[in-house]
Amino acid sequence: MATISDIQAEIVENFSFLPQWEERYAYLIELGQKLPPLDDTLKTEDNIVRGCQSTVWLQRECRHGKVFLQADSDSLIVKGLAALLMQVFSGQDAEAVIRAKLTFFEDTSLSGHLSSQRSNGLLAMVEKIRKFAAKCAADPETEQD
Amino acid sequence: MPLNIEKIRGDFPILQTQVHGKPLVYLDNAATTQKPQVVIDAVTDYYTTMNSNIHRGSHYLANLATEAHENARKTVQKFINAQYDHEVIFTRGTTESINLVAFSFGEAFIHPGDEVIVTELEHHSNFVPWQMLCERRNAHLRMVPMTKDGELDLEVYANLLNEKTRMVAFNHVSNSLGTINPAKKIIQMAHDAGAAVCVDAAQSIQHIDHDVRDLDADFYVFSGHKMYGPTGIGVLYGKEKWLDAIPPYQGGGDMIDQVTLEKTTYNKLPFKFEAGTPNIVGPIGLAAAIDYLNSLPFDEIMAYEDNLLEYGRGLLQNIDGLTLYGNAKKRTSILAFNIKGIHHYDVGTLLDTQGVAVRTGHHCTQLIMKALGVSGTVRPAIALYNTKEELDTFEAALHKVKKMLGK
Numbered sequence: 001m002a003t004i005s006d007i008q009a010e011i012v013e014n015f016s017f018l019p020q021w022e023e024r025y026a027y028l029i030e031l032g033q034k035l036p037p038l039d040d041t042l043k044t045e046d047n048i049v050r051g052c053q054s055t056v057w058l059q060r061e062c063r064h065g066k067v068f069l070q071a072d073s074d075s076l077i078v079k080g081l082a083a084l085l086m087q088v089f090s091g092q093d094a095e096a097v098i099r100a101k102l103t104f105f106e107d108t109s110l111s112g113h114l115s116s117q118r119s120n121g122l123l124a125m126v127e128k129i130r131k132f133a134a135k136c137a138a139d140p141e142t143e144q145d
Numbered sequence: 146m147p148l149n150i151e152k153i154r155g156d157f158p159i160l161q162t163q164v165h166g167k168p169l170v171y172l173d174n175a176a177t178t179q180k181p182q183v184v185i186d187a188v189t190d191y192y193t194t195m196n197s198n199i200h201r202g203s204h205y206l207a208n209l210a211t212e213a214h215e216n217a218r219k220t221v222q223k224f225i226n227a228q229y230d231h232e233v234i235f236t237r238g239t240t241e242s243i244n245l246v247a248f249s250f251g252e253a254f255i256h257p258g259d260e261v262i263v264t265e266l267e268h269h270s271n272f273v274p275w276q277m278l279c280e281r282r283n284a285h286l287r288m289v290p291m292t293k294d295g296e297l298d299l300e301v302y303a304n305l306l307n308e309k310t311r312m313v314a315f316n317h318v319s320n321s322l323g324t325i326n327p328a329k330k331i332i333q334m335a336h337d338a339g340a341a342v343c344v345d346a347a348q349s350i351q352h353i354d355h356d357v358r359d360l361d362a363d364f365y366v367f368s369g370h371k372m373y374g375p376t377g378i379g380v381l382y383g384k385e386k387w388l389d390a391i392p393p394y395q396g397g398g399d400m401i402d403q404v405t406l407e408k409t410t411y412n413k414l415p416f417k418f419e420a421g422t423p424n425i426v427g428p429i430g431l432a433a434a435i436d437y438l439n440s441l442p443f444d445e446i447m448a449y450e451d452n453l454l455e456y457g458r459g460l461l462q463n464i465d466g467l468t469l470y471g472n473a474k475k476r477t478s479i480l481a482f483n484i485k486g487i488h489h490y491d492v493g494t495l496l497d498t499q500g501v502a503v504r505t506g507h508h509c510t511q512l513i514m515k516a517l518g519v520s521g522t523v524r525p526a527i528a529l530y531n532t533k534e535e536l537d538t539f540e541a542a543l544h545k546v547k548k549m550l551g552k
Contacts, residue, residue: 021165021498025494025495029549029550073488074488075491076487077494078488
């Protein structure tokens, strides 16, 4: 599996082919549309990410020290952002998730463009992922948060 | 004399902004309005030529600043037709004005078992302070519901009023739906029941009539920044008899008369409610905004904005899958809507890529959102500098948003 930094580099490259913001959003929307919807039974209170104005659900699983993630949102753009986070973090070693520096958000200029509320939501997702990764690293056989 | 909109637009320098390479279409006016050059100049001039602390200074600049600040109070007084300039209290904004009334009026007049009436149409700022007051004083909060068209149910209101009602707090115009509430009638009914009223005029003062004596409002509150003035300045108007009868909100400098260990006596109105060094320049900027509005025929502004609103509603009603919220017979400024299957944030974000600025979310009115059964809406709001051409641009942008989201 590609490393977290390789995946981030690829995301930045993909965005570099889309100079117009309209194209970038179209790409995010496409990613959002492609991300499979979360089963309704997983849309629990515990899976809701606080800090988002749109609703985001994040399902976390730990298998043999690796973090597996699924996400959904009622906003397609936010779902697209979540899809990028899934690409970066899902399936990675918990230790790598904890250590990883999140750079694609800045390097694609997404951070400067999105409203602070949505940025906060994204950062809240990252925080939830990292917290879970710490739990997964401490007890690699833990399954759920 | 009809309004010269092109000239008016020229008075607001920020309207020339390009957003992502496209001309800005600013439709977030219910959140805050843009400022004409005369307001920007008044603020700059204050700092350039007269900055000084006010009221107790003994030097040239202090006198200049005090005079400008107090003249601004008179400008506000005339604009809202208050009887005395000391009935105009400067605050940070509408929210602080309401908190002041809820606290000070509550201290003097709300006792256990008393009742306070609010409405379902309120901004959280005109709901939560009253809820907090009721919790503090063991009083009961009652709520006038809205109808499906977004009007207040006055029959329910009439039934809620009783001899225990001490205060009725409501907005003249709803920030989420644009409903113009029948303020005079609501106030008359409250007074007949022996209750005082607090009118939230944050969304009305810039669009419709704003005569506190004609309304017979006991308290009337608004913000500078929603009426083309600076941020951080608001007004609490209160009838002298009420302001004299209620205790100060905050203690500190400027609000005192004599301080001894045993007791402090308070300064006269309006200073009794203005503790600490105030926002000195704020009222000066606000007065410049009022002078600017006074330079235009207000009847024409109202007619022009009405016309724009109905034009905008017409455009939106023709869009497939679009639900327009609020259908009050009397309305102003607000065009709230959702498009089926699309989240309001996605609409707002994609409109922004086309230079169109709108507000999305619950607009601090979660009670209204609950009544509508939605988590939020898209809320464009018009001001006197908007044009039909801008609404056309907005409509075209919306079609593009729908296309991008596959709807």
